[in-house]
Amino acid sequence: MTLLVALGAFGAGMLGALTGLGGGIIIVPLLTLVFGVDIRYAIGASLVSVIATSSGAAAAFVREGYTNIRIGMFLEVATTVGALAGAYIAGLISPNSIAVVFGLVLLYSAYRSTRHREEHRSAGPPDRWAALLRLDGTYPTREGPRAYTVQGVPAGFGLMFIAGILSGLLGIGSGVVKVLAMDQAMHLPFKVSTTTSNFMIGVTAAASAGIYLSRGYIDPGLAFPVMLGVLAGALVGAKVLAGARTQLLRMIFSGIIVVLAIEMLYKGLTGAL
Amino acid sequence: MNHPGPGSRWSDEQVELFIGNLLRYGVMTAAAVAFAGGVIVLIHHGAATADYRQFAGEPAALKSITGVVAGAARLDGRAVIQLGLLLLIATPIARVAFSLVAFVRQHDRMYTVITGIVLALLLYSLLGPK
Numbered sequence: 001m002t003l004l005v006a007l008g009a010f011g012a013g014m015l016g017a018l019t020g021l022g023g024g025i026i027i028v029p030l031l032t033l034v035f036g037v038d039i040r041y042a043i044g045a046s047l048v049s050v051i052a053t054s055s056g057a058a059a060a061f062v063r064e065g066y067t068n069i070r071i072g073m074f075l076e077v078a079t080t081v082g083a084l085a086g087a088y089i090a091g092l093i094s095p096n097s098i099a100v101v102f103g104l105v106l107l108y109s110a111y112r113s114t115r116h117r118e119e120h121r122s123a124g125p126p127d128r129w130a131a132l133l134r135l136d137g138t139y140p141t142r143e144g145p146r147a148y149t150v151q152g153v154p155a156g157f158g159l160m161f162i163a164g165i166l167s168g169l170l171g172i173g174s175g176v177v178k179v180l181a182m183d184q185a186m187h188l189p190f191k192v193s194t195t196t197s198n199f200m201i202g203v204t205a206a207a208s209a210g211i212y213l214s215r216g217y218i219d220p221g222l223a224f225p226v227m228l229g230v231l232a233g234a235l236v237g238a239k240v241l242a243g244a245r246t247q248l249l250r251m252i253f254s255g256i257i258v259v260l261a262i263e264m265l266y267k268g269l270t271g272a273l
Numbered sequence: 274m275n276h277p278g279p280g281s282r283w284s285d286e287q288v289e290l291f292i293g294n295l296l297r298y299g300v301m302t303a304a305a306v307a308f309a310g311g312v313i314v315l316i317h318h319g320a321a322t323a324d325y326r327q328f329a330g331e332p333a334a335l336k337s338i339t340g341v342v343a344g345a346a347r348l349d350g351r352a353v354i355q356l357g358l359l360l361l362i363a364t365p366i367a368r369v370a371f372s373l374v375a376f377v378r379q380h381d382r383m384y385t386v387i388t389g390i391v392l393a394l395l396l397y398s399l400l401g402p403k
Contacts, residue, residue, distance in 0.1 A: 001323075031325075038328035048358050052300055055364050059297035062289050069289065073372060073388055080394040087398075095328075133383070202296075202365035203391065209362045210399035214337065216330030220354035221314070221323050224307050227361070231304070 005035060006225035013053065013233020018240065019113045019253045020194075022201070023230040024050040024172035028102060029260040032273060037222065039095045039102075039273055043171030044217035047209045049230035050173045054201035056231060057238075061195035068137045068192055071150065071182075072199045075160045079178075079200055082164020083207035090169050091215065099268030102170050106261035109176045110254045117179075120151075120187035129153035139192050148189050155185040160200075168208035173201040288375045292368055299364030307357025314350030338400070366395045 008030050009023070016023035024046040031042035061067050090098060130136060130150035138145040159181035163174035175197050182193035212218055267273045334340040335355050344352025369392045376384040 035325070037325040040328050041325045048361060051361050051365060052304070055296045055300045055361075055368075059293045059300070062296070063293035065286075065289065067289070069285070069292070069372065070384065073369075073384060073391065076369075076391045077387060077394075080391055080398075084394060084398060203369060203395065206362050206365040207395055207398050210395070210401075213359070213362070213399075216332075216336045218335075218355070218358060219323075219325065219331060220307075220310065220335065220351045220358065222325055223358055224311055224354045227307070227358070228304070 001035070002221065002225050005031070005222065006229040008034065009049065009226045009229025010233040010236075013049075013230035013235075014237035014240070015233075015253055015256070016053075016230070017234045017237025018249050019257070020175070021109050021113055021257070022050065022173040022175045023053055023234060024170075024205075025106065025109055025176075026257070026260070027226060027230060028171055029106065029264055031222075031226070032099070033260065033263050033267070039098055040217045041219050041222055043090070043098075044209075044212045044219065045223040045226040046171040047205050047212060048218060048223045049227045050167075050171070050205040051202050051209065052227050052231050053234045054173060054198055054205065057234070058195070058199045058202060061198060064195075065140050066191045066195040067199045068135070068139075068188075068196050069199070070133065070137070071135050071186075071188070071192075072196045074133055074135065075157060075181075076200055076203050078157050078160035079164035079167065079174075079204040080207040082161040082166075083168035083204050084164075084211070086165040086168025086170075087208035087211040088168075089165070095273050096268045096271050098169065099264050099273050101166075103261045103263075103265030103268060105166060105170060105172070106257055106264060110257040110261065112176050112180070113250055113257070114254045117183060117190065119190055120183070127151050127153050137192070139189060146189075148192065149187075151187040152185040156181045159185055164204055164207070167201075167204045168211075171205075171208075171212075173205060175201060283375055283378055288372070291375075292371065295368055295371060296364060299367060300361065303357045303361035303364060305357070306360055307354045310345075310350050310353030310355070310357055312350075313348060313353055317350055362399065366392070366399065369395060 012026040012030050013023040015026050027046045028042045031037040032039050126149050130153050135150040138147045163177035167174040178197035179193050182188045334344050341355045345356040373388040
């Protein structure tokens with residue numbers, strides 16, 4: 001079983017890297033639907049793997065200078081408060097309700113992953129909050145550092161709170177909502193929003209992981225093969241991504257995610273989990 | 274490794290480099306400790322399968338930091354894995370703690386407060402009353 005779980009986690013990590021959704025959102029349905037693992041153990045194991053992949057990738061991104069540490073730090077106030085709230089909510093509602101919420105988030109993620117990401121060029125007056133918090137920055141391009149300004153800080157902060165709740169409730173990184181907040185609300189360049197989102201995921205997940213550990217949701221025999229599998233899968237996935245026809249892959253994998261979503265919803269609604 | 278030198282004000286680039294290294298070595302150490310625990314489990318128990326269908330929760334010894342450390346000191350395989358996972362959870366927290374020190378040294382009062390709030394929330398989650 002341990003070996004099969006590790007192999008499954010490897011697949012989830014690869015899928016997560018290829019779709020840009022992250023491993024956590026695939027590992028929980030995989031463990032509960034395919035391996036019959038209780039969703040609480042699955043969430044605990046997923047959180048651990050989310051911290052591993054996010055921290056591993058962030059190590060490289062931060063050094064390349066794309067990550068905006070001030071934006072990350074400021075928005076982490078919203079995601080950590082949200083994550084603590086999410087972890088408490090998870091203790092109050094039934095596993096079946098968690099499965100239903102999970103199914104809905106999966107459906108939304110599949111929808112987002114097939115849509116073309118639109119890069120906003122910041123126009124309009126500079127945001128008051130962005131100026132106060134000194135969020136504007138630069139990122140490296142081939143022609144040298146390029147400056148960008150930040151918009152919609154209150155809206156981004158609010159969306160980050162929601163991302164935190166989902167992360168704490170479902171044991172996922174909530175990268176989809178984080179990127180949405182930074183692309184759509186705050187109008188950050190792609191490279192900056194992707195890497196800063198990833199940078200924040202580890203801290204967000206750590207905020208609820210402490211609570212899950214003390215509740216006994218994190219089992220070493222399950223979390224360990226999951227962590228190693230997802231980490232290896234994410235590394236391979238990132239390599240494949242460099243030379244693949246991503247549009248086709250995305251369509252295929254989004255199909256898989258829709259199937260997982262429907263099954264999570266069905267099991268949750270019929271009380272079969 | 275290019276450590277920010279003592280006495281000087283750290284530049285953003287130095288801080289980024291140090292954070293990158295902190296995250297990398299944190300994950301590597303955590304994975305190595307967990308792997309060692311996995312080897313101990315295999316030696317003692319072979320590939321015994323556990324049941325995760327029914328949620329029972331972990332025993333008290335694997336739920337608290339003191340319990341995990343005590344178990345790992347006895348070289349109990351499951352506790353050693355759990356120690357690795359605990360180190361993994363601690364990695365982003367250490368990153369925030371380092372950011373706090375960096376903002377203090379940069380005399381950045383606003384971000385010292387912001388980072389202090391995040392660190393307090395993280396420590397509350399890990400150490401706070403349950």
